[in-house]
Amino acid sequence: MPANFADKSCVITDMIKETPDVTLFRFEPEDKTRMDFEPGMFVMVAYVDPATKEKTARAFSIASAPSQDFLEFYISMVHGKLTSRLENAKVGERYYITGPYGQFKFSPDADRKVLFLAGGTGLAPFMSMLREIKLLSSGNDVSMLYSVKYPNEVIRKSELAELGSQINLKTHITVTRPQPGDGWTGQTGHIDSEMIKRYAPDFAERMTYICGPLNFAQAMKDALMALGVPSERIKSDVWG
Ligand SMILES: Cc1cc2nc3c(=O)[nH]c(=O)nc-3n(C[C@H](O)[C@H](O)[C@H](O)COP(=O)(O)OP(=O)(O)OC[C@H]3O[C@@H](n4cnc5c(N)ncnc54)[C@H](O)[C@@H]3O)c2cc1C
Structure with a gap:
């Protein structure tokens, strides 16, 4: 079982417009420690408004492999609460990531x-x-x-x-x-x-x-x- 992490402070390191509606985001933990998960799992990504301290968290499936130094996501810009914030996000902006969650896990040994x-x-x-x-x-x-x-x-x-x-x-x-x-x-x-x-x-x-x-x-x-x-x-x- 992967070890849990809660409200891990992460910054955006990359944003790539993959398609007209989907942007790829990469986040890296500020303390440079790797977050443990199995391929297939998801995390909660939260933005905390610096002025009001209001926290908005949404689930996103992880697209990076566990051994990569960043967490990668493909996010559809649906103009909702968090995605509107992400539409205007900048490299270096801080988010808080909690997880990993989910039973949708892939084990290369079990399923050949x-x-x-x-x-x-x-x-x-x-x-x-x-x-x-x-x-x-x-x-x-x-x-x-x-x-x-x-x-x-x-x-x-x-x-x-x-x-x-x-x-x-x-x-x-x-x-x-x-x-x-x-x-x-x-x-x-x-x-x-x-x-x-x-x-x-x-x-x-x-x-x-x-x-x-x-x-x-x-x-x-x-x-x-x-x-x-x-x-x-x-x-x-x-x-x-
Ligand atoms: C396990 C899991 C994994 C997920 N993985 C991914 C992923 O990998 N990639 C991904 O893109 N999403 C993923 N999602 C969905 C994601 O969690 C969010 O639900 C999504 O990004 C929308 O969040 P939001 O805050 O922008 O929208 P919300 O504010 O929560 O709004 C929800 C919906 O209402 C619509 N809406 C909101 N405000 C308005 C408005 N004013 N007018 C009209 N419509 C409006 C939005 O278009 C949106 O479709 C996942 C969800 C789950 C449960």
């Missing part, structure tokens, strides 16, 4: 063959898992279906391509709202039973992990049930 089903920013925990597989050279066999609305919404596109040549990973991206002239020539449409069979014909041998918004997670479970995958072979993490 896996199927990852990611929807939008639901890619985050899978990036943590993929980076861990690479850093440990654990050799897991990974098939990933990653669903985005538009081609420009793919997060970490070049890193995913690079990982595909470094570890045993096959990523299949599907665009659910292709537009005329968007240049997308790849797979389109929502992930369903047929798509799972096409890209992961050996799905029955794989432990399946699902992460994304509520309607995405439900649709994935329905597709897997239709294929006869028992619920104990499915792990899911949902937000929204």
Whole structure:
């Protein structure tokens, strides 16, 4: 079990606009100690208003691997309370991080063959898992279906391509709202039973992990049930 940390003072070290709506944030602890977690877990990120001392905390899935010196997140700018603050954040700004939380955990030793089903920013925990597989050279066999609305919404596109040549990973991206002239020539449409069979014909041998918004997670479970995958072979993490 990872050791807990509470209200750990962290500063923003990087902000990268990954897509029109999603910004990548990296935070590093001010005391330079590493925060313990397992790939797949999430933390609470809190901002404390210096004037009023009001604290606003929200959950975010960790995209970095446990051995990296920073915590990385992919945050959809939905113009809510914390994301509005993050939209105007600056490198060096201080936040407080508490965790880790969650049962959506990946152990490279236990699940040798896996199927990852990611929807939008639901890619985050899978990036943590993929980076861990690479850093440990654990050799897991990974098939990933990653669903985005538009081609420009793919997060970490070049890193995913690079990982595909470094570890045993096959990523299949599907665009659910292709537009005329968007240049997308790849797979389109929502992930369903047929798509799972096409890209992961050996799905029955794989432990399946699902992460994304509520309607995405439900649709994935329905597709897997239709294929006869028992619920104990499915792990899911949902937000929204
Ligand atoms: C386990 C877990 C993991 C998560 N991981 C991630 C992650 O990796 N990445 C990620 O992006 N999110 C993640 N989330 C969601 C995240 O915790 C927040 O809910 C999200 O960032 C919105 O927070 P907020 O304070 O900006 O919005 P809130 O203020 O809490 O508002 C919630 C919703 O209401 C809408 N809203 C708020 N104010 C207005 C307004 N004035 N007018 C219209 N609509 C409004 C917002 O658009 C938002 O959709 C996760 C959630 C959970 C539970």
